[in-house]
Amino acid sequence: MLRSWYLKSRLLAVLLAVGAALGLSLPAAPPAAAASLTQITNFGTNPTALQMYVYVPNSVKAKPSILLALHGCQGSGPYLYSSTDFAALADQYGFIVVYPSTNPGGSCWDVSSSQALTRNGGSDPVGLMSMITYTEQHYGANPAAVYVTGESSGGMMTNVMLADYPDVFKAGAAFMGVPYHCFYTGTVRGWNGPCAGGQVSLTAQQWGDLVRNDADPGYTGPRPRVQVWHGTADTTLNYNNLGEEAKQWTNVLGVSQTPSSTDTPVVNWNRARYNNSSGSTQVETYSIVGAGHQLPVKGTPMAAYAVHFMGLDGSGPVTGTTGALHAVGAGKCLDDPNSTTTPGTQQQIYSCSGGSNQSWTHTSANELTVTVGGSTLCLDAGDRGTANGTKAIVWSCNGQANQQWNVNPNGTVTGVQSGLCLDVTAASTANGAPVELWSCNGGSNQQWTLG
Incomplete structure (x- = not known):
């Protein structure tokens, strides 16, 4: 009990310190919204x-997806609702979010426990599964589209739910877990100090065997x-745990422990992707340079990246799309001047004309x-x-990383090699304004829509 109390107190202190450092206050109540958070009682075992x-x-889709969103120690379902962007993303994409609270409150x-780490073994996971079943039955949700996310202790439970119920969840995103x-x-x-301190290191095979043999044996x-x-x-929960999670899930999912690709989609976000033989990303890791125990940060694209990875935005990877690449801030299109080769x-950028010199294809190889x-040419750094001001040019396609681009769910287009954003120089709205690469800053001159 002393260790559990210590973890809760420690996490609360960290949250308060982060809020003070960033000049933020911890949300006390949900923001005004068209829909509201509703408590459900008698939802099952x-x-x-x-x-x-x-x-x-209010914009919920027919047969919607479900996102189970799990708070950290000292938190609650309503707190996670108000302190993260998942509800706003649900408004945008029409999925349902279930926000459970632990008992006792704030625990x-x-x-x-052995019960929690085994399918249908008892404890919290059984109640969480009852919530999912209730949502499917009472809201017509899609049992083939169930996902889970969580922060801190909720990130730990995200890993547990993915291991215990692999047939239920299609994907998950664990923030600051183990x-x-x-x-x-x-x-x-219970409190496991060595794990929290990043002192538990197993081989990928050992981590994978724990999932296969203990969580849902025979699956x-x-x-x-x-x-x-x-x-x-x-x-609070040592960064070393990220590497241990990566070892575990790459082994369970049967992919190499060597990343298929690495990039920096946002400044100080180091991403690694581990793909299967068909090129589909099975495991994805984000190392946030300099960040403490504070993820996901509201108002950043973190929740959006998680939602996109899980497929809750309905788009999946934005590839195979052909059309104009619209510069949102200028209301114009990315343009190959005078159809040059x-x-x-x-x-x-130039006024949108529908011409072939403004028709871009995001290929499965991440080229534009x-x-x-x-002649087919590639957008090229x-x-x-990899420095601010690098010109965005066209060049003969060669498969190199400076010709690979991520079209992201937050509206940015980032270079795989540099992690920089495609940027309209000086936020100009004039015809002929040049396009370059620049550090991602959230400006409208770095917002694009394809198609």
């Missing part, structure tokens, strides 16, 4: 007397895809191509530049 809250947006999730079984003590809501079906996040300066020509005069 609930051995630990958890509380269930559900957010159903950590049970990720340490691997499944790392926090095991044999007691309910041989498909496994959920996993995204994990951690700040490099986290002193000359390699090295800097690209510009334009076909003019019978000039001279393989």
